[in-house]
Amino acid sequence: xxxxxxxxxxxxxxxxxxxxxxxxxxxxxxxxxLAFHILREGPSFAGELADALxxxxxxxxxxxSCMNLTDRPLCALCTDPRREQTSVCVVENVQNLRAIxxxxxFRGLYHVLHGVLAPLDGVGPEQLKIKELxxxxxxxxxxxxxxxxxxxxxxxxxxxxxxxxxxxxxxxYRVTRIASGMPxxxxxxxxxxxxxxxxxxxxxxxx
Numbered sequence: 212x213x214x215x216x217x218x219x220x221x222x223x224x225x226x227x228x229x230x231x232x233x234x235x236x237x238x239x240x241x242x243x244x245l246a247f248h249i250l251r252e253g254p255s256f257a258g259e260l261a262d263a264l265x266x267x268x269x270x271x272x273x274x275x276s277c278m279n280l281t282d283r284p285l286c287a288l289c290t291d292p293r294r295e296q297t298s299v300c301v302v303e304n305v306q307n308l309r310a311i312x313x314x315x316x317f318r319g320l321y322h323v324l325h326g327v328l329a330p331l332d333g334v335g336p337e338q339l340k341i342k343e344l345x346x347x348x349x350x351x352x353x354x355x356x357x358x359x360x361x362x363x364x365x366x367x368x369x370x371x372x373x374x375x376x377x378x379x380x381x382x383x384y385r386v387t388r389i390a391s392g393m394p395x396x397x398x399x400x401x402x403x404x405x406x407x408x409x410x411x412x413x414x415x416x417x418x
Contacts (some may be wrong), residue, residue, distance in 0.1 A: 224250070276347055278323040278340040280305050287375060288312075288321060295319040300374065301344065303327050303368065307399035311361065314407035320355075322347070327351040327367040328374055336374065348382070357385040358412060364389075387414040 221229065224246060231242035249257050258291055273279070274286040277299075281287070288294060298319035302308050324339045358379050362368035363395050376386045389410040399407065 214371060224343075273340075277321045278325060278343055279308060279321060293318075296354040298359060299344075299348075299355050300359040300361050302361050302399070303363055303371075307361070307363070310402060311407055312397040314404040314411070316404075316408040316411040317359070319357075319359075324362070324371070327362055327365070327371040329367050339371075341375075341378070347380075348379075348384070355384070359387050359389070359411070361389045361399070361410075385416070387416055389414050 227246040228239075228242045231237050231245045232239060234242075237245070249260065254386060255286040270282040271280050272282070274289055275284050276289045277287060279286040283290075284412045295318050298317075299322050300311065300317055300319060301322045301324060302310075302311065303324055303326065305323055308323060311317055311321075322340070323345045324341065324344075326334055326339050326405070328334060328336065328339070347353060358375070360375055362371045372388055376388075379386050402410075
């Protein structure tokens with residue numbers, strides 16, 4: 212039985228390791244390495260890290276248009292006059308947006324859903340940023356003509372893509388899906404730029 216369950220306070224090192232272990236993708240060994248690295252660096256480094264964490268959590272919020280994460284009313288992508296205004300790429304999360312940007316294949320706008328449809332996990336349309344997507348499309352100043360659905364090629368990603376096409380096509384938009392450059396079960400975050408470029412170049416109409 213661990214200290215939390217017995218009500219005993221963890222010692223500072225154990226508490227630090229446990230905090231890192233809660234992060235996604237961080238196993239016990241990685242948590243230990245991170246904790247002792249910070250201890251070796253000393254209070255100055257720990258203070259900088261703590262300040263950066265607090266600053267990010269207090270200042271970062273959703274972009275008022277695309278739901279990207281930013282510290283401004285609108286993110287840098289939405290305010291960039293060089294971006295193509297007639298197409299919107301719909302992605303699952305901010306990590307995927309950043310991966311697509313690294314490929315330099317897409318020069319339009321984005322919309323971040325912050326998840327995919329997963330009924331078994333209690334995630335329906337109301338839990339995603341779909342209402343916000345519809346709101347920006349219905350804005351009188353919107354020039355959008357094409358919606359590119361770039362959810363990951365997983366079961367949930369495909370289900371989300373089908374839901375979006377049934378929602379958006381009756382509104383008169385061209386709705387396309389990324390091509391098979393992305394393998395089934397793949398994730399944009401771990402795809403190389405060439406693979407992402409191939410997926411965008413070969414996108415197809417959703418039916």
